[in-house]
Amino acid sequence: MTLSEELILHQKINLPYRYTAGTVTETFLEGLTERTIRGTRCAACGHFSVPARPFCPVCSEHTSSTEDVEPLGHLESWTETPHESGSRVFALIRIADADNVALHLVDADPNTLEEGMALEPQWTPDPEAEITAIRAWRPIRET
Amino acid sequence: MAQVAVIGVGQSVHAPERNDVAHAELLQEAIDEALDDAGIELADIDNAVTASLDFYDGRTIANMAVAEVVGSYLKAESRVCSDAIHALTYGWSRIADGQFRLGLITAHCKESEGNLHDIENAAFDPFIERRLDADDDVVAGLYARTAFAHGAADRENAAALVAAARASASRNPKVAPLEMVDTAAVLESPVLATPLRTLDRAPRSDGSCVLVIASADTVAALDADPVWITGAAISTGRYWSDRHPLDMATLESARDEALAMAGWSSNVADVIEVSAKYSFQLQQFAAVLGADESDAGGAFNPSGGRHAGNPTVVAGLSRVAECVEQIRGRAGDRQVSRAEKAIAHGVTGLGAQAHAVVTMETAA
Numbered sequence: 001m002t003l004s005e006e007l008i009l010h011q012k013i014n015l016p017y018r019y020t021a022g023t024v025t026e027t028f029l030e031g032l033t034e035r036t037i038r039g040t041r042c043a044a045c046g047h048f049s050v051p052a053r054p055f056c057p058v059c060s061e062h063t064s065s066t067e068d069v070e071p072l073g074h075l076e077s078w079t080e081t082p083h084e085s086g087s088r089v090f091a092l093i094r095i096a097d098a099d100n101v102a103l104h105l106v107d108a109d110p111n112t113l114e115e116g117m118a119l120e121p122q123w124t125p126d127p128e129a130e131i132t133a134i135r136a137w138r139p140i141r142e143t
Numbered sequence: 144m145a146q147v148a149v150i151g152v153g154q155s156v157h158a159p160e161r162n163d164v165a166h167a168e169l170l171q172e173a174i175d176e177a178l179d180d181a182g183i184e185l186a187d188i189d190n191a192v193t194a195s196l197d198f199y200d201g202r203t204i205a206n207m208a209v210a211e212v213v214g215s216y217l218k219a220e221s222r223v224c225s226d227a228i229h230a231l232t233y234g235w236s237r238i239a240d241g242q243f244r245l246g247l248i249t250a251h252c253k254e255s256e257g258n259l260h261d262i263e264n265a266a267f268d269p270f271i272e273r274r275l276d277a278d279d280d281v282v283a284g285l286y287a288r289t290a291f292a293h294g295a296a297d298r299e300n301a302a303a304l305v306a307a308a309r310a311s312a313s314r315n316p317k318v319a320p321l322e323m324v325d326t327a328a329v330l331e332s333p334v335l336a337t338p339l340r341t342l343d344r345a346p347r348s349d350g351s352c353v354l355v356i357a358s359a360d361t362v363a364a365l366d367a368d369p370v371w372i373t374g375a376a377i378s379t380g381r382y383w384s385d386r387h388p389l390d391m392a393t394l395e396s397a398r399d400e401a402l403a404m405a406g407w408s409s410n411v412a413d414v415i416e417v418s419a420k421y422s423f424q425l426q427q428f429a430a431v432l433g434a435d436e437s438d439a440g441g442a443f444n445p446s447g448g449r450h451a452g453n454p455t456v457v458a459g460l461s462r463v464a465e466c467v468e469q470i471r472g473r474a475g476d477r478q479v480s481r482a483e484k485a486i487a488h489g490v491t492g493l494g495a496q497a498h499a500v501v502t503m504e505t506a507a
Binding site for chain 1: 162163201267269270271272274275276277280281284285286287288289292333334335336337338339381382384385388
């Protein structure tokens with residue numbers, strides 16, 4: 001299907017956006033600047049989401065009030081992907097006693113990871129209102 | 144509810160790079176074939192439902208780029224930005240409802256033109272997830288590790304399905320030839336996202352697929368060769384990170400609804416065409432749909448499925464096209480004997496969020 005005389009135009013669409021976080025996500029992201037993680041509990045069905053979110057994923061109720069949670073995660077799954085920096089380890093992490101899991105990075109040798117392993121967040125020195133305020137999660141070392 | 148049949152099928156050749164044609168030309172190849180198959184002219188169509196994705200086409204309102212070739216001027220064209228099996232269920236309901244009689248269902252996509260990582264990353268939530276730079280492969284790796292660890296899929300058997308799909312592809316004239324591989328070659332291919340390897344993901348592809356669908360009175364008037372759609376259902380699941388990797392409730396609900404419409408028990412299909420971008424999903428979905436893995440290349444995915452090389456958007460409609468050709472007995476070297484009933488499956492979204500199931504039969 002490939003012909004030598006094919007004309008291929010190289011273009012790039014540049015589309016900057018300003019994403020409005022909305023009240024609940026804003027409360028979550030602002031919490032990160034204080035090294036605090038927040039969730040939302042559905043008043044109708046009790047489903048507990050971390051990170052905080054404006055609607056219950058189970059029953060669609062508006063979930064407006066947030067709760068600060070313990071900065072403790074448990075590893076549900078992980079995957080190592082090739083990257084220009086070597087590799088990255090993405091993970092699904094159940095934070096505190098959430099009913100859902102969250103995507104983030106893990107800073108550890110993937111060969112040492114186990115399902116259910118306890119994790120703690122590694123904060124950046126001066127956390128901003130972005131998910132990257134947590135640089136990555138890492139296994140909690142036994143003391 | 145009016146009976147609806149597929150009376151025309153067309154597909155371009157699907158290949159990793161169709162640099163010889165632009166989007167509209169790629170789609171026209173399938174349209175010309177489908178119209179010819181149905182024995183009608185483009186002007187005979189009274190409505191069209193098109194499927195495409197703006198980010199892949201590199202322009203917004205991408206359906207306008209194909210308006211001429213689908214012949215939608217002064218007609219009711221509507222568009223879905225999902226797998227085109229959703230377009231079929233939409234077009235089917237238009238005719239079943241009695242408002243329309245002769246419809247065109249179209250799908251096109253060129254995965255070769257954009258940056259797939261960036262396109263896939265744009266689907267993630269911009270506040271909590273996107274900055275982490277994930278893509279479809281990351282979600283697949285996270286899900287696959289859980290599926291393999293908990294016995295919902297098997298690492299070796301999933302690889303074997305990829306090898307079987309490529310062998311089937313050699314009997315499918317609508318996909319470009321792929322290198323034949325064995326299970327070991329899949330398991331030894333470069334890492335995609337552990338535990339998955341690059342060959343676990345369906346190959347990059349450019350292609351198009353088109354169906355002509357018609358009401359029963361139109362089928363009779365045209366003396367067409369119909370395959371009847373007896374069940375069609377869509378089910379949408381929760382967002383990928385709100386859904387457990389082993390939770391198949393979404394697909395189960397689409398299956399149950401379609402089979403109930405058709406009046407079937409779950410195991411009466413002679414052909415089952417399953418759509419999955421990743422090998423382990425193919426195992427999971429096949430189990431829910433009642434396809435026997437040992438029949439891969441036979442009654443289960445005789446076309447080779449998506450791992451034979453069908454692009455996103457198009458893949459689910461290609462499953463329907465194969466079922467129609469099987470039921471008509473026109474599937475050539477891959478013909479399944481006594482193919483009278485078939486199930487086609489399509490999927491869309493991060494981590495397979497939405498599923499569609501369509502049942503087809505020789506009689507209405």
